[in-house]
Amino acid sequence: MRLLKRVEFEAVYGASQRRSSPQFSVFFRAQTALPKEAFGRELPREDSFAKTLAASSASRFGISVKKALGGAVVRNRIKRRIREILRRNKTEIPTGWDIVIHPRSTVAQAAFAPLEAELVRLLRSIQNTGRSIGPKT
Numbered sequence: 001m002r003l004l005k006r007v008e009f010e011a012v013y014g015a016s017q018r019r020s021s022p023q024f025s026v027f028f029r030a031q032t033a034l035p036k037e038a039f040g041r042e043l044p045r046e047d048s049f050a051k052t053l054a055a056s057s058a059s060r061f062g063i064s065v066k067k068a069l070g071g072a073v074v075r076n077r078i079k080r081r082i083r084e085i086l087r088r089n090k091t092e093i094p095t096g097w098d099i100v101i102h103p104r105s106t107v108a109q110a111a112f113a114p115l116e117a118e119l120v121r122l123l124r125s126i127q128n129t130g131r132s133i134g135p136k137t
Helices: 006-014 048-056 072-088 112-127
Strands: 017-020 024-030 060-063 097-103
Touching (some): 017 112, 024 112
Parallel strands (some): 060 097
Antiparallel strands (some): 017 024, 024 097
């Protein structure tokens, strides 16, 4: 499943959890409720049923490639490579997260295998992060 709307991306950025590597920056947040598409409306955050289902649901991804990385052809190629990495490794990626991936400029020239290994390692590290809901006090 993909993050497509600006509001969804901003919600992930607002969670202020991030992991970085030489090739990627990954922003993430725990899914706190089911997407509206599941029931036609969003469930309240306090609903433990929604939290349980969100934790077991597939992670949603967004890919944001800056124009500074190249023209449309280069940016689309980067996005296709990242989507292919996600497709090939969906069983190894933790579930229940909203994730936004920012590739760095070196991704355009890098070989596929090292990119795949690095991104999967970075996404696995998210699993070790505690699922915090709401701001820490």
